[in-house]
Amino acid sequence: xxxxxxxAETLSVEVWRGRDEGRFERFSVPHRASQTVLDVVTWIQRxxxxxxxxxxxxxVGVCGSCAMTVNGRPRWTCRTxxxxxxxxxxxxxxxxxxxxxxKDLAVDLAPFFEKWQRAQGRFTPSRTRYDGLAEVNxxxxxxxxxxxxxxxxxxxxxxAACDVVSWDDEYLGPAALNRAxxxxxxxxxxxxxxxxxxxxxxxxxxxxxxxxxxxxHCPVGINPTAGIAGLKRMSLLALLGRGPE
Amino acid sequence: MEPAVFALQRxxxxxxxxxxxxxxxxxxxxxxxGLSAAEILERTRGSVGWAAFYGLFVVAAALxxxxxxxAVIREHTAWGGRSLDIAMxxxxxxxxxxxxxxxxxxxxxx
Ligand code: SF4
Ligand code: SF4
Ligand code: FES
Numbered sequence: 001x002x003x004x005x006x007x008a009e010t011l012s013v014e015v016w017r018g019r020d021e022g023r024f025e026r027f028s029v030p031h032r033a034s035q036t037v038l039d040v041v042t043w044i045q046r047x048x049x050x051x052x053x054x055x056x057x058x059x060v061g062v063c064g065s066c067a068m069t070v071n072g073r074p075r076w077t078c079r080t081x082x083x084x085x086x087x088x089x090x091x092x093x094x095x096x097x098x099x100x101x102x103k104d105l106a107v108d109l110a111p112f113f114e115k116w117q118r119a120q121g122r123f124t125p126s127r128t129r130y131d132g133l134a135e136v137n138x139x140x141x142x143x144x145x146x147x148x149x150x151x152x153x154x155x156x157x158x159x160a161a162c163d164v165v166s167w168d169d170e171y172l173g174p175a176a177l178n179r180a181x182x183x184x185x186x187x188x189x190x191x192x193x194x195x196x197x198x199x200x201x202x203x204x205x206x207x208x209x210x211x212x213x214x215x216x217h218c219p220v221g222i223n224p225t226a227g228i229a230g231l232k233r234m235s236l237l238a239l240l241g242r243g244p245e
Numbered sequence: 246m247e248p249a250v251f252a253l254q255r256x257x258x259x260x261x262x263x264x265x266x267x268x269x270x271x272x273x274x275x276x277x278x279g280l281s282a283a284e285i286l287e288r289t290r291g292s293v294g295w296a297a298f299y300g301l302f303v304v305a306a307a308l309x310x311x312x313x314x315x316a317v318i319r320e321h322t323a324w325g326g327r328s329l330d331i332a333m334x335x336x337x338x339x340x341x342x343x344x345x346x347x348x349x350x351x352x353x354x355x
Contacts, residue, residue, distance in 0.1 A: 167320035206251040207316075235248035 011086065013040055015052065016094040019101045024092070025049070031089065037070050037077040040091060041105065054105035061219070064155035068105050069094040074160035076153075076219040096160040112156050115172045120198035121179035126190035134188045142185040149182045149227050151220050158214035158224055170203030174214035174224035177205055181227030184234060184244055192244035196234055205231035250312055257309035264302045289351045296352040303344030311336040 011031050014024040027044050038056055045052040056066040061079040068077050071085055071092050082091065099107040116122075127134060136143060158174040159165055165173045180199035184192045199205055205228045214224040237243055275285055289295045311333040319325045 164320065170319075170325065200248050202247055204247060206247045232251065236252055239248050239252060 010089070011040060011082065012090050013044065014090075014092045015041070015044060015049075015105070017052075017104055019103055022104075031082065035082045037068070037075065037080045037082060037085065037091065037093065038066050040082060041068075041077065041093065052105070053103040062153060064153035067096050067155045067157045067160070069096060069160070074157040074217055076155055076157060079219060096156060098160050098162070098165045099156065109156060112159055112173070112175070113154075116176045116179060118198065119172045119176040119180045119204065120191070120195045121176050121183065123183065123186070124189055124191040124194070126188055136187065140187075142187065145185040145227075145230065146182045149178045149222055149224070152178060152222055153220060155219065158218050158222075161213045161217040163211070163213065164207060164209055168203065168207060171207045172199070172203055174208075174218075174228065177208070177231060178222060178224040178227045180205075181224075181231055184231070193238075196231070196238060196244060199231050200235035200238075205235065208232075253308055254312045257305040257312075260301065260305040261309055264298070264305065267298070268302065286351065290354050292352060296348065299348045299351065300345070303341065303348055307337050307340035307344055310340060 009031055011029045013027045013029050015027060016022055017025045027048050029040050029043050029048075032039070038059065041052070041054050042056075045054065054066075054068070056078060057063040059066075059078045061076060064076070066077045067074060069075075070077065070080060071090075073085075074096055075085070077093075085091070093105060095101050095105050095107045099109060099112060102108050138144075138147075152175060154175065156175065158178075162171075162174055164171050177199055180195050183189050183195045184199070186192070189195065208225070208228045210225055210229060212225045215222075215226075218224065234243060280288075314336065315329060315333045318329060
């Protein structure tokens with residue numbers, strides 16, 4: 001047993017192999033300083049099991065493609081240090097929850113992005129290229145609400161962390177609704193009413209239980225629960241005729 | 246429809262919270278005070294106040310319960326959509342019927 005402070009020299013890593021049917025395979029991986037979980041998976045693929053399927057691109061926390069379940073929690077693996085999550089030298093790596101599995105650690109993100117579209121999580125321009133630039137006041141409260149949610153990297157960690165997503169197939173989930181919240185607050189969007197309507201239909205913001213698992217797990221510190229509460233509030237105001245123009 | 250259903254759920258919760266507390270307090274007081282069923286009915290029969298109190302209670306509960314039940318069923322079973330909405334509307338009607346039957350029994354003179 002390694003004592004506290006001296007990390008294990010070898011990590012014992014269990015990795016999910018297969019699709020819905022499958023098994024955990026155990027690998028011994030050399031422990032290095034500042035090693036990330038993605039480094040561990042890459043080591044296995046390069047040195048022990050070339051057929052291991054997983055996904056990554058940037059390795060620096062920008063692209064959002066490397067999320068997996070690590071010791072039971074959804075995480076961005078390229079920015080998750082082994083020393084933070086596996087103090088005892090054990091790692092169990094599985095695919096993300098709430099998404100169809102493809103193979104090993106790779107899941108199909110199509111349903112996640114389809115729900116972005118169902119929430120109208122896309123910008124509708126209000127100007128053409130011939131108009132001047134829109135003036136945006138960075139201190140306006142609505143703009144501050146946009147800024148708080150805009151840095152989402154589409155990693156689906158929150159989507160995997162949300163129990164309501166796993167119970168209700170129709171639920172759009174925290175990331176899509178967070179995107180909708182940034183749009184209904186964006187003065188430049190030409191169809192904010194439409195976004196609010198899309199985000200407050202069945203399966204929309206009113207389905208959220210506000211239990212905050214998404215906030216707890218979002219790696220970039222976004223608070224989708226707050227945005228969803230904002231959508232609920234805004235949809236009630238719209239009922240009273242005081243919604244977005 | 247969802248925003249209206251959500252609003253109704255919150256509004257009826259707001260109404261029900263104090264009503265439930267008063268209802269429980271009155272029951273405790275009446276029972277502790279040793280009132281018999283006949284003595285309780287004597288006080289409630291013909292009372293416009295109790296009729297309004299329990300009438301509002303029944304309406305709020307009949308709206309609140311099926312909305313909550315609808316969410317629970319949607320999340321924990323495969324049932325959803327229009328047929329569930331209709332079933333829950335029927336539950337609301339049933340609660341209204343049963344509730345008003347009880348209110349009438351308590352406040353109307355036979
Ligand atoms: S707060 Fe809402 S979106 Fe976030 S995890 Fe809970 S139910 Fe899901
Ligand atoms: S809100 Fe956070 S956890 Fe969810 S997809 Fe965006 S960055 Fe990932
Ligand atoms: S590989 Fe791009 S965020 Fe992890």
